[in-house]
Amino acid sequence: MMIQTSAVTKHVETTAGRLTILHAIDLAIKAGESVAIVGASGSGKSTLLSLLAGLDTASSGQVLIENENLGDLDEEQRAKVRADKVGFIFQSFLLIPSLTALENVMLPAELAGRSDAEAQARELLEKVGLSERLDHYPNQLSGGEQQRVAIARAFIGKPKILFADEPTGNLDSTTGATVEALLFAMNQDYGTTLVMVTHDNTLAQKCDRVLVMNAGELKEQRADVA
Template sequence: MLIQTTQLEKKVTTSEGELQILHPINMQIAAGETVAIVGASGSGKSTLLSLLAGLDLSSAGDVLIDNEKLSELDEEQRAKVRADKIGFIFQSFLLIPSLTALENVMLPAELAGHKTAEQEARELLAQVGLSERLHHYPNQLSGGEQQRVAIARAFIGTPKILFADEPTGNLDKKTGNTVEDLLFDMNAKSGTTLIMVTHDGELAKRCQRILRMDAGRLNEEQRDVA
């Protein structure tokens, strides 16, 4: 399995005592799968995504990425796992305002030491239909264009795993549909494992599996089999 959790928990201490955000979670995700994590606000979806990506540490249990236990790695080692194997798409795009579209996409590859970073970035921006926007800054791009830049950035280096947190949450329906199509098309071409958090039921149905969070507990929805 590419991703596996064993008795994964997250607790935080508040002024009112200990709060259990995630109850023990055991899950497995195979290479190449597309998985949606759905649930109400505050159900623990984004917390789970952060733990799976190594952006946050669990209170108990383990996350294994490619058989590596994240709990046994220090922050530098976890950062290397993210750089080598993981791409991210965020609802708020998180592009660097002072960098052009091309430079934003190049950045992860440059940090990873890719000598062909610019060529890779140009090819990815062409795939998302932004060849004419290479030298535009984020504030010169529409929301849909910014999200397409973010998708191109996430795919640079051909990550094994792509995490997407509400990838169309800040877009109108028409633009969101275009971005969805692009995301799944690029995912299919690259063979990347896609794990996304979404409130959009129609978007979730496009994934092979739907995992539902409910008050910190995870359940898998049964899909109709034709």
């Protein structure tokens, strides 16, 4: 399995006592599979995504990526797993305002010490239809263009897993549809495992599998959410 969890829980301590966000989550995602996680706000889906991506740690249970237990790793080691195996796309794009589109896409490859960072970034920006916008800064780009830059950036590390958190949440329906089509096309081209949190049922139905979160529990696994 590319991703596997066993009895994963997440608790936080509050002034009112312990709050349980996730209850004993068991999950298995195969290499190359596309999976949508849906559910109401506060259901725990974004928390689960953070645990699967190694951005947060579970209170108990195990999260494994390619049979490597993230709970056995320190933050530096988890960061290396993310750098080597994971790409991210967020609702709010998270581009660096002072960098151009080209520089934003190049950055992860440069940090990894890759000599082909610029060539790869140019190729990816061409794939997402932004070859004419390389030197533009985020504030000079539309929301859809910024998300396409973010998609290019996510793929520059040739990740085995792509985590997407509401990737079309800040886009209008027409722009969102364009970004959706691009995201799935590139994911297929690169053979990436896609794990996506979304409120958009239409988007979720395009995935191989839909997981439904409810009050911190994985209630259902079904092929659609029509």
